[in-house]
Structure formats: C-alpha cells, structure tokens
Amino acid sequence: MYQALLTRRYLTRKIMPLLASAAVMLCVAMELITWSVMGGFLNQLIASGRSLIGDVEISRPQTGFAHYEELVAMLEADELIVAAAPTVDAYGLISLGEGRTSFCVIKGIDPESFDAVTGYRDSLYWKPLDEPLPKDDAGADPRLDPEARDLFAALQGFGETLEPPERDGLPEKPLTILGLEVFSKRGLRTPAGFVEADVLTQRELTVNVLPTDRSGGWLEPTARRFVIANEFASGVYEIDSRTLYVHIEELQDMLRMDEAEKVETGTAEIIYNDQGEPIGFGSPETVGVDPARATAVLVRGVDDADLNVLRERVASIYDEFSRKHDGVPPVDFINVLTWEDRNATLIGAIKKETALVLFIFGIISLTSVFLVLAIFWSMVSERTKDVGILRAIGASRMGVAWLWIRYGLAIGAVGTTLGIGLAYLVITNINAIHDWLGTALGISIWDPAVYYFTTIPEDFDATKVVIVAAAGVLSCAIGAVVPAARAARMDPVKALRFE
Amino acid sequence: MISASNISKTYRLGRVDVPVLRGASIEAGEGEWVAVLGASGSGKSTLLHLLGGLDRPDRGSGAIRFGDTELGSLGAAGLDRFRRTQVGFVFQFFHLLPELTVLENVLLGSMVGRGRLGFLRERAQLTKRAEGLIEVVGLSHRRGHRPAELSGGERQRVAIARALMNDPPVILADEPTGNLDQGTGAGVLDALSELRLATPDGSPRTMVMVTHDTRVAERADRVVTIADGVVQAGAGQPASR
Numbered sequence: 001m002y003q004a005l006l007t008r009r010y011l012t013r014k015i016m017p018l019l020a021s022a023a024v025m026l027c028v029a030m031e032l033i034t035w036s037v038m039g040g041f042l043n044q045l046i047a048s049g050r051s052l053i054g055d056v057e058i059s060r061p062q063t064g065f066a067h068y069e070e071l072v073a074m075l076e077a078d079e080l081i082v083a084a085a086p087t088v089d090a091y092g093l094i095s096l097g098e099g100r101t102s103f104c105v106i107k108g109i110d111p112e113s114f115d116a117v118t119g120y121r122d123s124l125y126w127k128p129l130d131e132p133l134p135k136d137d138a139g140a141d142p143r144l145d146p147e148a149r150d151l152f153a154a155l156q157g158f159g160e161t162l163e164p165p166e167r168d169g170l171p172e173k174p175l176t177i178l179g180l181e182v183f184s185k186r187g188l189r190t191p192a193g194f195v196e197a198d199v200l201t202q203r204e205l206t207v208n209v210l211p212t213d214r215s216g217g218w219l220e221p222t223a224r225r226f227v228i229a230n231e232f233a234s235g236v237y238e239i240d241s242r243t244l245y246v247h248i249e250e251l252q253d254m255l256r257m258d259e260a261e262k263v264e265t266g267t268a269e270i271i272y273n274d275q276g277e278p279i280g281f282g283s284p285e286t287v288g289v290d291p292a293r294a295t296a297v298l299v300r301g302v303d304d305a306d307l308n309v310l311r312e313r314v315a316s317i318y319d320e321f322s323r324k325h326d327g328v329p330p331v332d333f334i335n336v337l338t339w340e341d342r343n344a345t346l347i348g349a350i351k352k353e354t355a356l357v358l359f360i361f362g363i364i365s366l367t368s369v370f371l372v373l374a375i376f377w378s379m380v381s382e383r384t385k386d387v388g389i390l391r392a393i394g395a396s397r398m399g400v401a402w403l404w405i406r407y408g409l410a411i412g413a414v415g416t417t418l419g420i421g422l423a424y425l426v427i428t429n430i431n432a433i434h435d436w437l438g439t440a441l442g443i444s445i446w447d448p449a450v451y452y453f454t455t456i457p458e459d460f461d462a463t464k465v466v467i468v469a470a471a472g473v474l475s476c477a478i479g480a481v482v483p484a485a486r487a488a489r490m491d492p493v494k495a496l497r498f499e
Numbered sequence: 500m501i502s503a504s505n506i507s508k509t510y511r512l513g514r515v516d517v518p519v520l521r522g523a524s525i526e527a528g529e530g531e532w533v534a535v536l537g538a539s540g541s542g543k544s545t546l547l548h549l550l551g552g553l554d555r556p557d558r559g560s561g562a563i564r565f566g567d568t569e570l571g572s573l574g575a576a577g578l579d580r581f582r583r584t585q586v587g588f589v590f591q592f593f594h595l596l597p598e599l600t601v602l603e604n605v606l607l608g609s610m611v612g613r614g615r616l617g618f619l620r621e622r623a624q625l626t627k628r629a630e631g632l633i634e635v636v637g638l639s640h641r642r643g644h645r646p647a648e649l650s651g652g653e654r655q656r657v658a659i660a661r662a663l664m665n666d667p668p669v670i671l672a673d674e675p676t677g678n679l680d681q682g683t684g685a686g687v688l689d690a691l692s693e694l695r696l697a698t699p700d701g702s703p704r705t706m707v708m709v710t711h712d713t714r715v716a717e718r719a720d721r722v723v724t725i726a727d728g729v730v731q732a733g734a735g736q737p738a739s740r
C-alpha cells in the first residue's frame with residue numbers, strides 16, 4: 001500500500017519526475033505523429049486510387065478494345081460489382097495560349113458511369129458553397145460569394161454532364177474539366193490561399209493528341225478547342241496537376257477510336273452506265289462496322305469487397321467476354337490491376353519507409369528508457385534514506401523494488417497520457433501548424449509536388465494509441481528496473497547512515 | 500525477551516577489517532528498559548541494528564534471540580516480518596519521510612505489509628489508532644503538516660508514534676534525544692515512557708535505548724556500557740564525545 005501513497009507524493013513533489021514525464025511525452029508524441037501521418041499518407045494514397053480508377057482497372061493502352069459496352073454490362077451483372085465505366089486515356093499537350101502549355105493525361109469519360117465508379121462529381125471544385133470550409137474562418141473562399149451563386153451552379157452543372165450549352169440551336173465548343181493544379185496557380189491565389197474563380201473557367205483550351213493506327217503507329221496529330229467548364233480537386237497532387245477530363249466520345253473522335261464503317265480496301269471503282277460510259281466513282285463497299293474502342297474499363301466493387309477477389313472476378317469476366325468476340329484481345333494481353341497493383345513499387349516503398357521510420361524512432365525512444373534509468377538512478381540515490389527507513393519499519397526488498405517500478409509506471413502513464421494529448425493536438429492541427437510554419441517562418445516541409453497530397457493526411461486511431469501507449473509505459477517500467485534493483489539491494493543500515 | 504549473546508560484527512573498509520563488536524552480549528527482560536551507554540563509535544547503533552534484525556552479526560558468532568526465536572534462523576521475509584511486527588525503531592535523526600504528512604508518516608508502519616485492499620479494509624480503524632498515537636504525543640493539531648514544518652522535538656514525537664503504530668513489544672531507540680536540547684529531550688522521553696506503558700494489558704514494553712546522556716540513562720531500569728566491542732554492566736566511564 002505504501003508504494004501507491006509514496007508514488008503519488010514523489011510524483012507531485014519533485015521536478016525530476018516531471019522532467020522524466022516530459023521526455024516520455026515527447027517520445028510518445030513523436031512516435032504517434034509520425035505513425036499517424038505516414039499511415040494517413042499511405043491510406044490516402046491507396047484511397048485516392050478510387051477517385052481515379054475505382055477499385056479495379058481493365059486496361060489496354062493506346063489501341064484499346066472494342067465492344068466495351070457489352071463488357072460493362074457483363075461486369076455490372078456481377079453481384080460483386082456496383083458499377084463499371086469505360087474510359088479512353090491518352091497523353092496530350094494542352095495549351096492555354098500565351099505559351100502556357102502542359103503535358104497531361106487526357107481522360108475521356110462518360111460522366112454518368114464515370115461518376116458511378118469514381119464519384120468524380122464530388123471532386124468538382126467550382127460549385128456554390130453555403131458554409132465556409134473548416135479552416136476558412138474568415139470566409140474568404142470565393143465560392144461563398146452569394147452573387148456568384150448562379151455562375152457556380154452553372155459551372156457545376158456543366159462539370160457534371162459535360163454537355164456544352166447550345167447557341168442558335170447548335171452546341172458550343174466541347175467542354176473539359178481541368179485538374180485544379182494543372183497550370184500552376186501559385187501567383188494567382190487570393191491572400192487566403194484560394195484560387196480566384198475567373199482565372200481559368202470559361203476560357204478556351206487547345207488539346208493536342210496523337211492518334212495511332214491499329215499497329216500503334218502515329219498518325220497526324222489532332223487538335224481541338226475545348227472550353228474549361230470546371231476544375232476538379234481529388235486531393236492527390238499527382239492527379240490534380242496533370243489530368244484533364246473530356247467527354248469520351250470527343251476523345252474517341254480525336255483519336256479515331258470511334259465507331260467507323262469498315263470498307264473494302266483497294267482503289268475506288270469507276271461506275272459505268274449501260275452504254276459503257278463512265279458516270280462516276282463508286283464508293284468502296286461497306287463490309288461492316290468497326291466498333292468504337294475504349295482503352296480502359298474501370299470497375300467499382302461493393303464496399304467491403306476484397307480487392308484481390310474482385311480483381312480475379314473481373315479478369316474472369318473479361319476472359320469470358322473476350323472469347324465471344326474476334327479481335328478483342330485475350331485476357332493475357334490486357335492489364336487487370338487494382339490501384340495498389342498499379343502503384344506496387346511506390347506503395348511498397350512507402351510501407352517499408354513507414355516501418356523504417358517507426359523503427360528508427362523506436363530506437364530513439366529507447367533513449368527514454370535510458371533517460372528514465374538515469375533520472376531514477378539519481379532519484380534512488382537521493383532517496384537512499386527513505387529506503388533505509390522503509391526497510392527499518394519492515395518493508396521487504398521486493399516491496400522497495402516495486403515502489404520504484406510502480407513509480408516508473410506512474411511516470412510512464414503520466415508522460416504517455418500527455419504525449420497522446422500532444423500528438424492529438426498536433427495531428428488534428430497539422431495542416432494549420434504547417435501553414436503557420438510557412439507564413440511565420442518561411443518553412444515549408446510539406447511540398448505537395450513531392451508528397452502527392454495538397455494537405456497533410458493523418459490517420460490517428462485507437463490501435464496506434466494503444467500500442468504506442470503500452471510501449472511508452474513499458475519502457476519506463478524497464479528503465480526503472482535497474483534503479484529498483486539497486487534500491488532493493490541496498491543495505492538498510494548503510495542507507496540509514498546516508499547523509 | 501530479547502537478547503544477544505557473544506555476537507561480533509566486523510565491517511570491511513577496503514582491505515581492512517574493522518571489528519566493532521567482539522563477543523558482545525546484552526539482554527533485556529520482558530518490560531525492561533535497558534540504557535546502553537558508550538563512546539561515539541563504540542558500536543551502540545550497530546548493536547541496536549543487530550537486535551532489530553536490520554543487519555546480521557558476523558557468521559559463526561553468537562546468536563540474537565527474541566523470545567524463543569533465533570533471528571539467525573529467520574529468512575529475509577521472516578526478518579522483514581519481525582521488524583514490522585515485533586520492534587519499533589526510533590532514531591536520533593528522526594528519519595521521517597519528508598513528502599508525507601504527520602498522519603501518513605505514522606500510518607506508514609501499518610501500510611507496510613498490507614496490500615492496498617488490506618489497508619483500505621482496515622483504514623478507519625488504523626487511522627483512528629494513528630490519530631490516537633498522535634494525540635498522545637501532543638501533535639493532533641499538526642496532523643496534516645509535513646516534517647519540514649515541525650521542530651526537532653515534534654519530529655521525534657512523530658517518529659515515536661510511527662514506531663508504536665504496529666504495537667510492537669520491543670522499542671529500539673537510538674539516541675532519541677541526542678539531537679534535542681535538554682528540555683525538549685525530556686518531553687520526548689516523557690512521550691516515549693508514556694507510550695511504552697500504553698499496551699492493552701498495561702504491562703510495559705521492552706525498551707533498549709542507546710544514549711550518551713547519563714541523565715537519560717538514569718531513567719532506565721538498568722544501564723550497560725559498550726567499550727572495546729563488549730558490553731559491560733553499569734555506567735562505566737562517563738561517556739565522552
């Protein structure tokens with residue numbers, strides 16, 4: 001019993017245990033913050049795949065494959081699959097004029113199905129907002145402007161459908177949705193950091209792509225003018241800085257992947273009349289229709305689907321599909337990949353990096369064991385007489401040892417609790433802290449161009465807290481073992497003589 | 500009641516053996532108050548520590564007995580238990596725990612050896628006993644104070660109350676007045692004498708008290724002196740310091 005009382009009194013009466021607790025606090029906070037941020041980074045990287053390719057992507061770059069509507073229907077009939085969407089992906093050069101060009105991934109999408117798979121409509125940036133975003137205390141977001149409400153609502157509508165408005169009964173130029181970071185807007189932000197509404201939307205943009213023929217050879221480049229209907233922000237810098245959405249039919253047309261009549265090859269025939277006089281050229285005979293092609297079909301599984309199972313299912317459906325049609329490449333010639341598969345090297349590297357950083361910080365945290373050991377060693381020395389007194393009134397060696405281990409546990413518990421609190425504060429405010437570092441000290445640790453995400457992700461969860469807390473308390477107890485053993489071995493008579 | 504016969508105690512200082520006790524014998528009968536005189540460094544404290552089971556005599560030297568028990572035959576746990584239940588130590592330098600209040604210091608004796616549950620179960624009763632002891636030594640009004648806020652005499656009274664918390668049959672006092680002026684010392688001795696007699700059946704506790712002060716020794720039933728590592732009856736030479 002005396003251990004509990006003395007622990008409590010020792011803790012509140014001395015500066016040393018506070019220092020030890022502070023050391024533990026810092027170690028615990030450091031571990032939790034790194035783990036949460038790196039874990040969050042990884043989670044977000046994995047989750048971001050969904051906003052780009054859904055859960056599984058069937059792809060055949062460049063040449064693509066035909067009859068994709070049928071594949072989509074077959075996929076959607078499966079109970080594991082919620083939706084599927086065809087896309088056409090191409091690299092292209094886009095130009096705003098004034099020499100502003102950018103090399104981008106042009107994604108031809110069917111807005112309806114693409115949204116069903118990726119939820120891209122939620123990522124549209126220009127839309128009316130009623131409430132400021134959580135960080136925007138001043139309400140400086142241009143999207144909050146009530147006068148621009150109608151404009152933003154219209155932009156949102158265009159972004160959702162990609163249907164150009166009509167003028168004089170004819171559609172205007174086709175629409176495109178630009179990744180928010182495509183043309184660096186560093187100099188074009190309001191003081192609060194928001195992009196001005198009228199910087200790019202409603203401006204025209206030229207998209208240049210290189211169609212290929214069936215054998216993969218380049219044909220003449222195609223250029224087309226688009227109007228920027230909206231911008232999107234997936235939160236992944238890599239995507240937002242180099243992706244552009246256009247309507248799938250528009251891109252198929254530009255890449256000559258749209259439906260075409262198949263004709264007899266050879267020269268045009270001259271048609272003669274009954275008298276044998278030439279009366280004109282006959283067009284080559286139509287021998288069939290060359291169906292439109294897509295380069296990828298994206299699949300979204302049911303929410304709790306195991307992605308590997310889903311991928312196998314998708315592959316087998318594709319296999320079945322490819323057997324029905326000549327000219328559709330067999331399953332071995334296409335890619336059926338999850339986002340993690342596609343980024344296996346990167347994700348694997350980040351996983352290893354996380355483990356490594358945790359390991360290194362674990363070793364650093366070992367210093368907290370030694371710190372506790374050193375502090376306890378000196379505290380035991382300082383309290384030698386207390387040990388003598390306790391022994392004189394009948395305390396056992398084990399009892400005295402337990403007093404110190406208990407004390408270590410208490411310091412560990414206090415330090416760990418504070419550390420969790422500190423980590424929580426830092427993690428929940430990490431973006432604000434980072435912004436503050438940037439504005440106040442000019443330090444920008446998190447460069448989105450390097451780290452993929454425009455805000456620092458975090459994943460602070462109970463499992464991590466429990467593991468780190470247990471390690472923190474345990475390391476204190478371990479640090480206390482040696483001084484505790486020393487206290488236990490003390491000769492009580494010498495301890496009483498100690499001045 | 501408690502006795503040491505023919506015990507030796509040698510300290511090792513580096514390579515040199517320092518014999519402090521060489522075949523010392525002492526006995527205190529039931530309820531007897533024995534005063535131990537001796538020059539500084541003669542081994543008075545050493546003898547007291549041995550009697551209280553805080554230390555063991557040299558291997559092969561004589562035995563210390565408490566009633567029918569030979570302390571040498573007790574293991575570590577047995578000795579801990581012996582100190583906890585059978586003896587109460589009072590020291591020259593009080594030896595209170597500075598972080599604890601007066602009441603907690605007194606209760607400490609009853610906390611040692613009891614688990615948290617055991618203590619909490621008897622808490623009311625134990626607190627009552629502790630408060631009773633504090634009242635006898637005249638410190639009820641300072642129950643919540645810390646040792647640093649008390650005078651020397653007051654601290655020694657707290658130490659006495661603590662020594663008696665577990666109602667031990669034997670008190671071992673090592674110069675309890677050595678650090679106090681004469682008047683205060685007399686008051687402390689009064690408190691000690693009173694508590695010595697405060698037993699359930701009114702029979703006095705056995706007390707071995709080390710002292711320099713012949714006037715203090717005069718209050719004892721019997722006086723012995725340590726010199727040259729052995730104990731002799733009587734006051735011997737007046738102690739010098």
Ligand SMILES: Nc1ncnc2c1ncn2[C@@H]1O[C@H](COP(=O)(O)OP(=O)(O)OP(=O)(O)O)[C@@H](O)[C@H]1O
Binds near residue numbers: 494510512537540545
């Ligand atoms: N742990 C130890 N190691 C070495 N020598 C010791 C140790 N403890 C005591 N001594 C020596 O033993 C001798 C007796 O010490 P002790 O404390 O018993 O004397 P004392 O009679 O109580 O003296 P005082 O009246 O000054 O308290 C002293 O010379 C002391 O230096």
Ligand SMILES: [Mg+2]
Binds near residue numbers: 543544545673
């Ligand atoms: Mg002494």
